[in-house]
Amino acid sequence: MQQGIESSARIGVYVCHCGLNIAGVVDVEAVRESARSLEGVVVVRDNRYTCSEVGQKSIADDIRELMLNRVVIASCSPRLHEKTFRTLLEKSGLNPHLLEMANIREHCSWVHYDDPEAATEKAKHLVRSAVARARLLQPLSRAKGRVIPKVMVVGGGVAGISAALYLGGMGIKTYLVEREPSIGGHMAMLDKTFPTLDCSLCILSPKMVEVAECENIEILSLSEIEKVEGQVGDFRIQVRRKPRYVNEEKCVGCGDCAAKCPVKVEDEFNRNMGTRKAIYIPFPQAIPPAYVIDEKNCRYFTQGKCKVCEKVCERGAIEYDQTSYTETIEVGAIIVATGFQPYDARGLPQYGYGRFANVITSLDFERLICADGPTYGKLKRPGDGKVPKRVAFIQCVGSRNASSGDRGYESCPEMGPRAEAAEPKAYCSRVCCMITAKQAFMVLEKYPDAEVYVYYIDMRTAGKGFEEFYRRGRSEGIVFLRGKPGEIEETDDGCLRVVSEDMDSGCILDLTFDMVVLAQGLVPPHGLVELAQKMNLSRSEDGFLMEGHPKLRPAETGIDGIYLAGCVQFPKDIPDSVAQAGAAAAAAAVTCSKDTIEIDPLGPVIDAELCIGCKLCEMLCPYGAIRVELTDKGPKAKSIEVACKGCGVCGASCSTKAITMKHYTDSQLTAQAKAILEVV
Amino acid sequence: MESVQSKDASVVTILDPKFKYEVAREPGGENIKYCFQCGTCTSGCKVAELDRKYNPRKIIRMVILGMRERVLASDFIWLCATCYTCHERCPQDVRIPEVMNALKNIAVREGYIHPAFRAQAELIAGNGRLYEVDELANERRTDWGLREIPQGSPEVAEIFGMTGLADLLSGGAGGTS
Numbered sequence: 003m004q005q006g007i008e009s010s011a012r013i014g015v016y017v018c019h020c021g022l023n024i025a026g027v028v029d030v031e032a033v034r035e036s037a038r039s040l041e042g043v044v045v046v047r048d049n050r051y052t053c054s055e056v057g058q059k060s061i062a063d064d065i066r067e068l069m070l071n072r073v074v075i076a077s078c079s080p081r082l083h084e085k086t087f088r089t090l091l092e093k094s095g096l097n098p099h100l101l102e103m104a105n106i107r108e109h110c111s112w113v114h115y116d117d118p119e120a121a122t123e124k125a126k127h128l129v130r131s132a133v134a135r136a137r138l139l140q141p142l143s144r145a146k147g148r149v150i151p152k153v154m155v156v157g158g159g160v161a162g163i164s165a166a167l168y169l170g171g172m173g174i175k176t177y178l179v180e181r182e183p184s185i186g187g188h189m190a191m192l193d194k195t196f197p198t199l200d201c202s203l204c205i206l207s208p209k210m211v212e213v214a215e216c217e218n219i220e221i222l223s224l225s226e227i228e229k230v231e232g233q234v235g236d237f238r239i240q241v242r243r244k245p246r247y248v249n250e251e252k253c254v255g256c257g258d259c260a261a262k263c264p265v266k267v268e269d270e271f272n273r274n275m276g277t278r279k280a281i282y283i284p285f286p287q288a289i290p291p292a293y294v295i296d297e298k299n300c301r302y303f304t305q306g307k308c309k310v311c312e313k314v315c316e317r318g319a320i321e322y323d324q325t326s327y328t329e330t331i332e333v334g335a336i337i338v339a340t341g342f343q344p345y346d347a348r349g350l351p352q353y354g355y356g357r358f359a360n361v362i363t364s365l366d367f368e369r370l371i372c373a374d375g376p377t378y379g380k381l382k383r384p385g386d387g388k389v390p391k392r393v394a395f396i397q398c399v400g401s402r403n404a405s406s407g408d409r410g411y412e413s414c415p416e417m418g419p420r421a422e423a424a425e426p427k428a429y430c431s432r433v434c435c436m437i438t439a440k441q442a443f444m445v446l447e448k449y450p451d452a453e454v455y456v457y458y459i460d461m462r463t464a465g466k467g468f469e470e471f472y473r474r475g476r477s478e479g480i481v482f483l484r485g486k487p488g489e490i491e492e493t494d495d496g497c498l499r500v501v502s503e504d505m506d507s508g509c510i511l512d513l514t515f516d517m518v519v520l521a522q523g524l525v526p527p528h529g530l531v532e533l534a535q536k537m538n539l540s541r542s543e544d545g546f547l548m549e550g551h552p553k554l555r556p557a558e559t560g561i562d563g564i565y566l567a568g569c570v571q572f573p574k575d576i577p578d579s580v581a582q583a584g585a586a587a588a589a590a591a592v593t594c595s596k597d598t599i600e601i602d603p604l605g606p607v608i609d610a611e612l613c614i615g616c617k618l619c620e621m622l623c624p625y626g627a628i629r630v631e632l633t634d635k636g637p638k639a640k641s642i643e644v645a646c647k648g649c650g651v652c653g654a655s656c657s658t659k660a661i662t663m664k665h666y667t668d669s670q671l672t673a674q675a676k677a678i679l680e681v682v
Numbered sequence: 683m684e685s686v687q688s689k690d691a692s693v694v695t696i697l698d699p700k701f702k703y704e705v706a707r708e709p710g711g712e713n714i715k716y717c718f719q720c721g722t723c724t725s726g727c728k729v730a731e732l733d734r735k736y737n738p739r740k741i742i743r744m745v746i747l748g749m750r751e752r753v754l755a756s757d758f759i760w761l762c763a764t765c766y767t768c769h770e771r772c773p774q775d776v777r778i779p780e781v782m783n784a785l786k787n788i789a790v791r792e793g794y795i796h797p798a799f800r801a802q803a804e805l806i807a808g809n810g811r812l813y814e815v816d817e818l819a820n821e822r823r824t825d826w827g828l829r830e831i832p833q834g835s836p837e838v839a840e841i842f843g844m845t846g847l848a849d850l851l852s853g854g855a856g857g858t859s
Contacts, residue, residue: 352726352771403773404716426773459720488771490725501731503724503739510730 009043011137014070015129016061018052020079020107027111029122033076034124040133044068052077058090064210065094072136075132076104080107081551097141099603104132120244126679134677138670142603147644149235151594153587156227156533159187161568161579163209164340168587170218174594177331178213179222179241185210185287187341189633191271191365193372193379196440197471198447205372207287214289223290226529228328230537231625231645234563235334235599245324247295248281249429252319255283255291259311261322267299269584272369275384276376281311285374285408292319307409334591335563336537338547339583340530342569345400345431345523348422352489353399353520359385362495363522364437371444381448383517385496390452390516393445394500396487401523404428423525429544431523431573435462438521439472442480455481455513457502465575482542483511490518522620524573537564538625538647546572557585565589604648606641612660613638619661628652697748705745708788710780717776723768729761734763738768738778745785754789761798764816790850803851806840810835 019025033641034048045064050058051077064070073096075087080103085148100448106125114121117412138426153169155162158180169176178185189195192202222241231239248259265280272278279529280300301308302322312320344365347355354361360383362370373379383390433464435458442454461482463472469635476482487502498518504511526545534541539559540548547570550558557565565586568579606619606628619628628646639652639661653663660670705711705822723738724730730737730740743752753759762782769779789795795803807810820830842848 398720398773402718405773405775417691459718486725486773488722490766501725503720503721503730503737505721505739510724602710 010073012044012068012070013040013042013072013133013136014061014064014272015040015043015046015074015133016047016052016057016076016272017106017129018057019050020052021050021112024077024107024111024125027115027118027121027499028095028106028125029118032122033106033125033129033617036078037074037129037133039301039526040130042072042137043133043453044070048665052088055081055481058086061087061090062094065091071096072100072102072139074102074104074129074132074136074284076106076125076132078105078107079105079109098144100139102132102136102139104128107433114247120353131674131677132679135495135670135674138506138667138673139665140667142664144600145605145643146598147233147235147601149334149594149599150237152176152331152333153237153335153590153594154237154331154333155337155339157187157339157341157570158182158185158221158223158566159339159341159568159579160206160209160263160343161570161577161583162187162191162337163206163213164586165337165339165567165590166213166219167209167216168175168584169591170213170216170540172587172591173218174591176219177222177333178219179227180226181224181226182290183214183223183292183294184244184284185221186285186288187222188344188365189576190285190287191368191372192300193368194440194444196436196466197467199440199443200305203285203287207289210287210289212314214284215292221290221599222329224294226655227533227536229626230336231627232283232332233601233644233647234561234593235596237330237333237336237563239333239336241329242326242329243329244326245297246323247297247300247320247322247324248293249319249321250290250292252317253292254317255288255293256316257283257293258314259293259317262310262314264308264310265299265301267296272376273363273366275369280468295320295322301674307662315528327636335565335593336538336619337565337567337586337590338533338539338584339560339586340527340570341532342524342529343423345427345525346421347399347520347522348425349426350399350403353396353518354490354492354498355520356491356520358490358496358498359383359496360492361490361520362517363520364434364441365522367441367519368419370680371441371448377493379417383496388496389449390445391449392453392513392515393442393455393517394498394513394515395436395456395518395519396500397438397456397521398486399434399520399522400424400426400428400525401429401431401434402459403428407650423528427523427525427526427544430462432462433575434521434523435572436465436471438519439463439475439480441519443471443478446478446480452659453481453482455515457483457485457487457500459484461484466577485511499504510514523595524569535624537561539564542572544572546570558590563590569611587645602648604666605646605664606639606652607642607664608641608662609660609662610635610638612658614658614660615639616657618655618657622651622655624649626649684822694747694749698750699748701748701750701753702746704750704783705784705788705843708784711784712779713774713776714742714781716774716783717746717838719743720773720826722749722773722778723778724773726771728765728767729763733761738762738782741785742776742778742781745781753785754794757796761787772821786811797852800851801849805841805852807839808834810838832834 013260017030017034019030031049034046087101092098110121110125120576150174154177155166156179164176166176189206195202224244226242231238245499259281260279263279263281266277268274269278271284281293281295297303345658347363371374371381445452445454463469484505485503487500491499497514499514501512542548549556567583567586615630618628620630625645627642631640650663704712721739764779816832
């Protein structure tokens, strides 16, 4: 019995009740009995909680006493407890890869709660197939990977800034990557923050300055992620550095260049309501505090002559010959903090945004009322500059809207690839109720005799000081109307007619306003789909990045070493973004604190005898992790282990079956599939 | 079970909690339970503008509450003009005009047919069309060189029989309140 034990499988099968989570639906005893007669099975047990101390001990005892060499656990998703049981196997002297899990909770009892018999049958099938695969499992040795004690934070909004500051403060070298010319994100565009009415930039810009001054943080502005390779502890990231055409070191931000620049264009920072020059600084507190040339509009770049800015710049900071280039940066962990984009209200044409000059959105309002905005803080309506006396706010524009498919409207052609931002979203964007309450309050602050109405479905004011703020708003005279308007009509004088059902009075209200503000929702940022693909990250149904676990790993992702902060995970307010940034920074710091990291031994094994060097695997590999190289036996595929994520595309596509995936061999998977299809 | 009202007409003491499921099972009523009472439907409803008795939001509320009798016996479910404005705007995809169709179908099965619809149906059953072609009309058509229109339509009557509409009309289905 001592020799040859590895070749004949001695399998222990453990079926978990998970309290009533599984046993409430699945007949656990029946599943247990069905596994008893399977080939190679030495022992079968059921436990109330297999993950408990008692449950684990019974497995450890069996491994020792019955000399088990494979373990099958039928319980929850491996995402939850695979690590627990692998550790148990290791402690008990078994290779951790000799474990197989059958998910009879998420895949059986939970989804088939209404059909216990079928759920039980499915559980039996899954256990049978897990046993079939377990027989063929092979011990694998885990490699140790190096850890580069540096972090890249992608996105320079308040979440990215906070994460970078935490990391920099811990002495960890941090790269803060921002695609715009300045860090600051959406928070820099806000006039005030709720519920304290703090000036947004007054509280943000000290943090931005701190980032600039922190010796451990390097800001890469005008930069985007091009490619991500490697794994936890050892990522290689290619960053596209776009030219600023102004030397960041030399520019002191004096503004002489912009004063003389002859080209005026719409200012996107002011939501296209004001103008800026072709050489500009997005806002006075920008970091890096350097001007930037907008090459699409610059006269020199479009017409080949001008160079006025170069002539007036006393510091010689203008560099027209800067070019875009790729820089490769190695880090041990990545924090994704790319935020959100505001919902494009043109997606709901009944409210007339983009057609009626005096229908604006929440973010437009922030710029309109900001001292540094297009009207220098004097709230005027965009159509004719008149001071609005009657202002309406409409909530849930693009949020809480689960209407499916084509609603009969043509999509707006000029939106182009950004049309996704105009798709209404089913979720509540969480911040709009408070943004609206704040803005309604700010209207009354500017014009105490104004009439302010808020159309809402439900007011959601869960947060510290939020309900108190809502109360204060009512006492200031803001009228909250329960009932969402169906449409907005423009009158001849540019005013806006809004008809709604006021549910509380039972009346149909037909009111006319000088200005209407649409509380636009928060939607996933432009380019997130591509970024998620580059990093192999999953997105949730709502389009935002999926967290590692909705309760317990909210700042992690499914990929080790990549963490989330801020709205890229889901809409949240500033304090929540900052808090999550702290969590992500802590998690990244844990990774960076290790000397080495154990790497899961997943990836291809290439049989050089069978490989014909056809390059199919090389073409299909999404990570550039397999390459055909010329050897003395001709061209042969070679795996680049550090880049491989173990997806299996090479193994599945290999025409000569020269590639076998470790831990997912053809024979293992076929045995598993056959066992499921087997009729008992 | 039924929605019975106490002496005070505004106090409802008994609700039928199953009614919403019944409506959801009826083709067209599937999404009714998603309604979160935002009022977008009523805000843009052209019928509601003319006749305050018709308030789609309230009708859906009454269904969800389970005021079965009161909804089915009412004439307001028959007022929907099926313009689909609310359908396009409803953020919860409740498909209100189709919900109204579902309610009308249940109402008819329960014997509630709005008198106007009964009158229309009887006209079509008898004439094959919504208006009666009399002798005079046919004489005039002959003068103009047009062919006579036959009175009555056995084919339409057959359709009424096959679809069960004839039975519903003769089955003493009463009018509505």
